[in-house]
Amino acid sequence: xxxxxxxxxxxxxxxxxxxxxxxxxxxxxxxxxxxxxxxxxxxxxxxxxxxxxxxxxxxxxxxxxxxxxxxxxxxxxxxxxxxxxxxxxxxxxxxxxxxxxxxxxxxxxxxxxxxxxxxxxxxxxxxxxxxxxxxxxxxxxxxxxxxxxxxxxxxxxxxxxxxxxxxxxxxxxxxxxxxxxxxxxxxxxxxxxxxxxxxxxxxxxxxxxxxxxxxxxxxxxxxxxxxxxxxxxxxxxxxxxxxxxxxxxxxxxxxxxxxxxxxxxxxxxxxxxxxxxxxxxxxxxxxxxxxxxxxxxxxxxxxxxx
Numbered sequence: 489x490x491x492x493x494x495x496x497x498x499x500x501x502x503x504x505x506x507x508x509x510x511x512x513x514x515x516x517x518x519x520x521x522x523x524x525x526x527x528x529x530x531x532x533x534x535x536x537x538x539x540x541x542x543x544x545x546x547x548x549x550x551x552x553x554x555x556x557x558x559x560x561x562x563x564x565x566x567x568x569x570x571x572x573x574x575x576x577x578x579x580x581x582x583x584x585x586x587x588x589x590x591x592x593x594x595x596x597x598x599x600x601x602x603x604x605x606x607x608x609x610x611x612x613x614x615x616x617x618x619x620x621x622x623x624x625x626x627x628x629x630x631x632x633x634x635x636x637x638x639x640x641x642x643x644x645x646x647x648x649x650x651x652x653x654x655x656x657x658x659x660x661x662x663x664x665x666x667x668x669x670x671x672x673x674x675x676x677x678x679x680x681x682x683x684x685x686x687x688x689x690x691x692x693x694x695x696x697x698x699x700x701x702x703x704x705x706x707x708x709x710x711x712x713x714x715x716x717x718x719x720x721x722x723x724x725x726x727x728x729x730x731x732x733x734x735x736x737x738x739x740x741x742x743x744x745x746x747x748x749x750x751x752x753x754x755x756x757x758x759x760x761x762x763x764x765x766x767x768x769x770x771x772x773x774x775x776x777x778x779x780x781x782x783x784x785x786x787x788x789x790x791x792x793x794x
Contacts, residue, residue: 501532501547504601611767689787721736
């Protein structure tokens with residue numbers, strides 16, 4: 489008997505659907521992860537955003553032709569074939585509505601790809617919905633589990649007193665400010681410092697966003713999102729007795745550590761990242777966007793679910 493957890497995909501407009509499916513379904517891949525398999529997909533997309541509608545056909549064809557993933561015509565049809573869902577829609581604006589339909593059809597474990605939502609209001613509504621129905625769920629960027637960052641945090645480094653993270657930060661009108669690509673460097677900052685940011689200030693130009701966050705214990709975290717120059721990810725971590733540079737390991741498989749976390753979550757129903765921390769990340773992004781609009785004024789984070 490095949491004991492693999494049957495995964496359904498909602499959304500097929502991001503490269504994540506084929507990259508994740510390869511790692512879960514292709515047993516000949518050296519990075520293959522056992523325990524779960526993508527079996528079906530509802531290939532939703534956004535017809536008002538070119539980052540979505542121009543890519544759907546290629547990813548859908550690869551899922552069907554290369555990995556024998558069944559295409560279905562609705563979320564309701566999908567839920568009759570799967571044990572869990574990866575909500576992969578590239579457009580964060582779709583996540584709340586699609587999650588409502590998933591839960592209505594069949595409450596089950598859900599991983600929601602970044603960003604959780606494209607607004608703080610939607611993020612709060614998503615978390616209220618998940619809590620109301622007691623759904624095991626979480627969300628994360630793959631950069632949270634970047635290989636060099638993992639090695640650094642697992643090693644000897646002393647007490648962390650602050651951090652700067654950096655990464656590309658292209659802007660898209662449908663995903664305001666940092667919600668689109670800036671979220672990756674924000675996730676890395678939270679992986680290093682953890683939750684507890686009180687307020688942020690954002691200086692923004694055509695070339696970059698620089699967000700300074702003040703944590704409740706006095707630590708300072710800085711996220712720099714670049715729109716010019718080389719688009720690299722990395723971090724500088726300040727500790728009591730040294731300063732450490734943590735660039736991205738370009739040789740390591742980027743998605744495998746995240747997929748290992750996802751499969752572990754599907755097996756245990758325990759989320760690696762609490763929803764409360766993800767809510768704070770959304771509040772950080774919203775406050776940074778508001779601060780940029782207000783010319784760099786300090787903005788407090790709103791993490792209330794009221």
